[in-house]
Amino acid sequence: MPSEEFIVTPWEVEGHVDYGKLITLFGTQPIDDHILGRFKKLTGSIPLMLRRKIFFSQRDLNWILDCYEAGQRFVLYTGRGPSGHTHLGHLMPWVFTKYLQDSFGADLYFQLTDDEKFLQKDPLSMHMVRGFSYDNALDVIALGFDPQKTRIFLDTEYVHTLYPIALEVSKRVTFSAARAVFGFDVSTNVGMISFTSMQSAPAFLPSIEAGRNVPVLIPCAIDQDPHFRVTRDVAPKMGYYKPALIHSRFFPSLLGQDKMSASLPETSIFTTDDPDEARRKIANAFTGGRATVREQRELGGTPDVCTIYQYAFYLFEEDDRRAFELREECLTGARACGTCKKELADKVVAFLEDHQRKREQAKDRLEDFMVRDC
Amino acid sequence: MPSEEFIVTPWEVEGHVDYGKLITLFGTQPIDDHILGRFKKLTGSIPLMLRRKIFFSQRDLNWILDCYEAGQRFVLYTGRGPSGHTHLGHLMPWVFTKYLQDSFGADLYFQLTDDEKFLQKDPLSMHMVRGFSYDNALDVIALGFDPQKTRIFLDTEYVHTLYPIALEVSKRVTFSAARAVFGFDVSTNVGMISFTSMQSAPAFLPSIEAGRNVPVLIPCAIDQDPHFRVTRDVAPKMGYYKPALIHSRFFPSLLGQDKMSASLPETSIFTTDDPDEARRKIANAFTGGRATVREQRELGGTPDVCTIYQYAFYLFEEDDRRAFELREECLTGARACGTCKKELADKVVAFLEDHQRKREQAKDRLEDFMVRDC
Numbered sequence: 084m085p086s087e088e089f090i091v092t093p094w095e096v097e098g099h100v101d102y103g104k105l106i107t108l109f110g111t112q113p114i115d116d117h118i119l120g121r122f123k124k125l126t127g128s129i130p131l132m133l134r135r136k137i138f139f140s141q142r143d144l145n146w147i148l149d150c151y152e153a154g155q156r157f158v159l160y161t162g163r164g165p166s167g168h169t170h171l172g173h174l175m176p177w178v179f180t181k182y183l184q185d186s187f188g189a190d191l192y193f194q195l196t197d198d199e200k201f202l203q204k205d206p207l208s209m210h211m212v213r214g215f216s217y218d219n220a221l222d223v224i225a226l227g228f229d230p231q232k233t234r235i236f237l238d239t240e241y242v243h244t245l246y247p248i249a250l251e252v253s254k255r256v257t258f259s260a261a262r263a264v265f266g267f268d269v270s271t272n273v274g275m276i277s278f279t280s281m282q283s284a285p286a287f288l289p290s291i292e293a294g295r296n297v298p299v300l301i302p303c304a305i306d307q308d309p310h311f312r313v314t315r316d317v318a319p320k321m322g323y324y325k326p327a328l329i330h331s332r333f334f335p336s337l338l339g340q341d342k343m344s345a346s347l348p349e350t351s352i353f354t355t356d357d358p359d360e361a362r363r364k365i366a367n368a369f370t371g372g373r374a375t376v377r378e379q380r381e382l383g384g385t386p387d388v389c390t391i392y393q394y395a396f397y398l399f400e401e402d403d404r405r406a407f408e409l410r411e412e413c414l415t416g417a418r419a420c421g422t423c424k425k426e427l428a429d430k431v432v433a434f435l436e437d438h439q440r441k442r443e444q445a446k447d448r449l450e451d452f453m454v455r456d457c
Numbered sequence: 458m459p460s461e462e463f464i465v466t467p468w469e470v471e472g473h474v475d476y477g478k479l480i481t482l483f484g485t486q487p488i489d490d491h492i493l494g495r496f497k498k499l500t501g502s503i504p505l506m507l508r509r510k511i512f513f514s515q516r517d518l519n520w521i522l523d524c525y526e527a528g529q530r531f532v533l534y535t536g537r538g539p540s541g542h543t544h545l546g547h548l549m550p551w552v553f554t555k556y557l558q559d560s561f562g563a564d565l566y567f568q569l570t571d572d573e574k575f576l577q578k579d580p581l582s583m584h585m586v587r588g589f590s591y592d593n594a595l596d597v598i599a600l601g602f603d604p605q606k607t608r609i610f611l612d613t614e615y616v617h618t619l620y621p622i623a624l625e626v627s628k629r630v631t632f633s634a635a636r637a638v639f640g641f642d643v644s645t646n647v648g649m650i651s652f653t654s655m656q657s658a659p660a661f662l663p664s665i666e667a668g669r670n671v672p673v674l675i676p677c678a679i680d681q682d683p684h685f686r687v688t689r690d691v692a693p694k695m696g697y698y699k700p701a702l703i704h705s706r707f708f709p710s711l712l713g714q715d716k717m718s719a720s721l722p723e724t725s726i727f728t729t730d731d732p733d734e735a736r737r738k739i740a741n742a743f744t745g746g747r748a749t750v751r752e753q754r755e756l757g758g759t760p761d762v763c764t765i766y767q768y769a770f771y772l773f774e775e776d777d778r779r780a781f782e783l784r785e786e787c788l789t790g791a792r793a794c795g796t797c798k799k800e801l802a803d804k805v806v807a808f809l810e811d812h813q814r815k816r817e818q819a820k821d822r823l824e825d826f827m828v829r830d831c
Contacts, residue, residue: 274627
């Protein structure tokens with residue numbers, strides 16, 4: 084979906100993303116106070132990522148909550164394109180997905196689109212994307228999803244199950260429709276052109292398995308919305324509910340762009356980074372600070388462009404009052420970048436050490452989560 | 458591949474096909490006397506379908522025979538788009554394939570493209586194309602293929618095996634390349650656009666399974682050549698041999714067009730037709746005869762446009778001398794249409810009765826031939 088200032092597609096995010104404009108461009112709905120109130124009523128609290136509007140946009144989310152209130156369980160569906168190691172930006176929506184699973188007792192289908200990443204990324208082999216898939220699955224498992232309620236699969240290992248559903252989607256999507264949504268041109272390979280049907284398939288699988296229509300909620304970053312617009316277009320033609328969506332912003336890059344990129348290691352902290360590496364990346368991060376400590380004291384910093392502040396805001400400072408104070412202290416010059424970096428680095432390292440321990444344990448638990456055709 | 462007088466694509470054959478021109482348009486090679494001589498030398502005789510140039514065109518067939526002479530076994534690959542019951546036009550290349558299996562001891566991979574027919578034909582459901590697939594498989598088995606050397610599969614049941622290979626193909630085929638070969642437009646569904654990669658996959662499977670390059674020969678009607686041009690284009694990029702091809706003409710329609718069509722039952726004799734039905738269709742067939750018996754006696758008929766004569770020539774008159782005599786007797790007026798129809802009907806009915814018996818037996822032998830992912 085190109086605009087003058089930024090580009091957001093499933094394969095490209097560039098420029099400074101205006102999330103309000105994206106809601107208009109994509110035709111989604113904002114997460115409003117009414118929805119926050121419903122979450123509070125249903126789950127007892129409003130999680131950080133909703134309070135702070137990190138998940139900021141939705142489609143049919145009120146309907147999902149209506150279903151739940153009427154006693155109808157919904158199923159969660161999310162995924163990952165396994166083009167590299169997992170970084171904190173990938174974890175963010177999964178952390179929120181875990182909250183949804185815990186709070187609503189929802190089953191989760193987690194798709195690893197190894198086929199897509201193979202098709203999309205020239206240098207990646209099937210062997211490499213499969214390796215990244217299992218690597219990424221460890222991070223999903225390490226977050227503590229319920230093995231009784233979670234299935235993780237690679238497209239190439241679950242294709243016998245997914246392909247007949249993908250065919251039903253493919254038959255209903257013309258080239259011109261796909262081109263309009265994704266911006267394909269004549270040099271796009273034919274696999275990429277039809278891939279979206281594989282990303283639609285898991286949205287219908289719960290209904291097929293249950294033999295009745297099952298509501299599905301897809302938490303994902305907003306760049307995946309184009310795929311699910313296709314899914315929602317074909318759903319009624321196939322006799323299924325349209326899946327609901329809840330969209331997150333992009334996790335900030337340490338160098339200050341709008342989305343972390345696994346292909347630029349310095350912009351991201353990976354779950355496999357060792358503590359020294361993480362500290363070094365944070366020390367080198369782009370901040371909203373002034374050129375000198377003196378200027379910072381006199382003029383204050385700009386937390387809203389600061390990646391260190393955003394890390395705290397998105398993931399590492401649970402306490403709203405404390406998050407607010409951090410911002411104020413920066414704005415007034417009471418706080419220097421070094422302090423923020425040190426505090427964040429300590430938290431990130433503590434998180435990584437804990438996560439990496441659980442990630443190691445996950446290696447023995449893969450088979451509790453992975454499903455395959457055979 | 459459009460031309461002024463006729464159209465031949467995998468999904469459409471229209472007009473009066475000029476097979477010589479098709480060789481030029483498609484860039485294939487004719488089956489010449491040198492090749493016939495090699496078949497005679499290697500197998501002891503030249504089968505009807507080569508002698509009569511019903512298989513008339515090829516790509517790299519001499520290379521396949523070179524490999525065989527050098528002691529390297531080739532594998533056969535053919536298939537069927539299961540959009541309806543099997544008619545005699547479908548059987549024709551399979552009869553030739555059976556000869557190749559018997560004469561060269563070749564393994565056969567037989568693909569039923571249920572995915573393609575579902576995607577292509579609006580009214581067909583997945584359930585219907587799967588039903589036709591198993592129905593068609595009975596006809597393949599009834600022809601007497603060696604179960605030790607033959608595997609038959611539906612794409613949707615073997616997709617776990619085929620999909621990773623299809624992805625390797627898809628990645629190397631752009632929309633513009635596919636459009637140039639198949640004539641897609643913007644209203645084509647995205648499944649049809651990428652489908653050709655599934656039809657390429659079995660051409661590489663023997664090499665993947667063997668862990669070394671295996672020569673593959675594809676006997677098929679000439680309308681399938683566009684798919685295998687794609688296969689041959691990508692083969693060297695994937696590190697495999699290009700599959701060789703041997704192309705047949707189209708089996709004549711009883712109403713005198715160029716290809717039998719399963720969607721027009723009166724144009725075709727189906728393997729499931731009962732004897733009365735077959736006799737009726739033959740009685741109503743388009744012939745090269747004159748309006749009256751008297752005119753026929755005086756002026757003679759036109760066997761080259763006669764579907765009855767063509768049935769004999771393609772399948773039902775093995776004896777070349779007798780086939781020549783039939784033609785001469787028609788040309789000179791010594792033979793009336795009624796006689797030809799009666800003789801052909803007797804042969805067709807005898808064939809159908811035998812085939813239907815074997816087809817019944819094949820129901821108990823399906824599992825000796827079918828392979829599935831799981």
